Amino acid sequence: MALPRTLSVIGAGQMGIGIALVASLRAKIPVILYDRDPSQISKGLGFMDKLLAKDVSKGKISEDDAKAARARIVSISSTSSSSSSDELNWARELAERGTDMVVEAASERLSIKEGIFRALAESLSKDAVLASNTSSISITKLAGAAVDGLGPGVSRASAEGKSCAGRVVGVHFFNPVPVMKLCEVIPGLQTSEATLERAKAFAVACGKEVTTSKDVPGFVSNALLMPFINEAIMCLESRTATRDDIDKTLRLGMGHPMGPLQLADFIGLDTCLAIQETLYEGTHDSKYRPSILLGRMVDAGWLGKKSGKGFYDY
Numbered sequence: 377m378a379l380p381r382t383l384s385v386i387g388a389g390q391m392g393i394g395i396a397l398v399a400s401l402r403a404k405i406p407v408i409l410y411d412r413d414p415s416q417i418s419k420g421l422g423f424m425d426k427l428l429a430k431d432v433s434k435g436k437i438s439e440d441d442a443k444a445a446r447a448r449i450v451s452i453s454s455t456s457s458s459s460s461s462d463e464l465n466w467a468r469e470l471a472e473r474g475t476d477m478v479v480e481a482a483s484e485r486l487s488i489k490e491g492i493f494r495a496l497a498e499s500l501s502k503d504a505v506l507a508s509n510t511s512s513i514s515i516t517k518l519a520g521a522a523v524d525g526l527g528p529g530v531s532r533a534s535a536e537g538k539s540c541a542g543r544v545v546g547v548h549f550f551n552p553v554p555v556m557k558l559c560e561v562i563p564g565l566q567t568s569e570a571t572l573e574r575a576k577a578f579a580v581a582c583g584k585e586v587t588t589s590k591d592v593p594g595f596v597s598n599a600l601l602m603p604f605i606n607e608a609i610m611c612l613e614s615r616t617a618t619r620d621d622i623d624k625t626l627r628l629g630m631g632h633p634m635g636p637l638q639l640a641d642f643i644g645l646d647t648c649l650a651i652q653e654t655l656y657e658g659t660h661d662s663k664y665r666p667s668i669l670l671g672r673m674v675d676a677g678w679l680g681k682k683s684g685k686g687f688y689d690y
């Protein structure tokens with residue numbers, strides 16, 4: 377199965393940086409990294425340099441391989457202050473640079489991702505694979521948004537609409553991407569067999585094992601993980617135990633590498649809340665209601681490790 381000749385990664389947060397790194401270092405694919413916030417790109421590339429230097433110092437990769445991997449990654453950022461024309465500019469730029477696969481790793485908000493998929497479908501070549509690293513949002517919905525990017529004259533059920541939606545797929549990498557061995561691949565209702573196979577081949581080339589899950593809220597991974605994290609936050613909220621004892625229980629009693637509150641900080645509390653909301657709204661099942669404390673932490677801007685404060689201080 378052919379690998380992409382040029383990959384674009386949208387969103388230079390913790391996941392986008394990791395995906396760009398494994399695509400370049402392991403799959404040896406040239407990568408264009410785009411974020412609407414230029415400071416995220418400089419911060420992310422600085423972090424990537426540190427990761428590569430650490431791998432070289434531990435003898436995991438050669439200095440030449442690290443340099444070649446870094447040289448394969450270029451970045452672009454917002455070229456306009458107006459958000460609507462901005463979207464068109466970046467997507468066109470990615471198209472002009474020969475992008476034939478995209479992995480979207482922007483914030484976990486449906487409206488943000490729909491806007492990105494509309495812009496991608498409008499600008500990119502008709503056979504480019506449009507993948508999302510979403511943790512929970514419906515791939516079928518994102519594929520629908522991609523068709524809307526073709527304009528009001530194209531219905532989602534037309535041949536052109538189906539062909540466009542068929543290129544959309546979920547490729548759910550795990551955090552930290554260079555370390556975690558799994559990629560959960562999710563076909564939407566419209567995803568073509570060829571797109572699914574291209575997505576799997578890409579994940580394998582990045583050094584990952586692949587599982588396939590149906591397009592339900594949270595797929596397999598977060599339908600299981602998020603209720604667990606949410607229950608741990610509710611234990612803290614109801615003072616069943618202290619933060620340290622909750623995490624210690626799971627680490628020492630169940631052999632988890634980190635406790636659920638520390639893991640939530642590591643994922644990002646805004647991302648945890650967004651996933652919980654998708655699970656709750658997508659199922660209307662009260663077992664998925666997000667804890668009030670999680671919402672308040674996000675209101676306070678305490679987003680976990682990435683903001684310096686969450687359940688722990690960093």
Ligand SMILES: NC(=O)c1ccc[n+]([C@@H]2O[C@H](COP(=O)([O-])OP(=O)(O)OC[C@H]3O[C@@H](n4cnc5c(N)ncnc54)[C@H](O)[C@@H]3O)[C@@H](O)[C@H]2O)c1
Pocket residue numbers: 386387388389390391392410411412413416481482483484485488492509510511512548549550551642643644647682
């Ligand atoms: N954090 C995790 O453990 C984890 C694991 C698997 C999947 N994911 C998923 O990966 C995605 C990214 O998560 P993250 O943890 O890297 O988040 P993050 O907050 O670290 O980064 C998100 C990035 O997206 C950028 N962004 C937002 N809107 C944008 C737009 N319209 N165009 C371009 N860039 C935009 C932001 O500037 C930011 O740099 C989410 O969908 C999340 O659910 C996260």
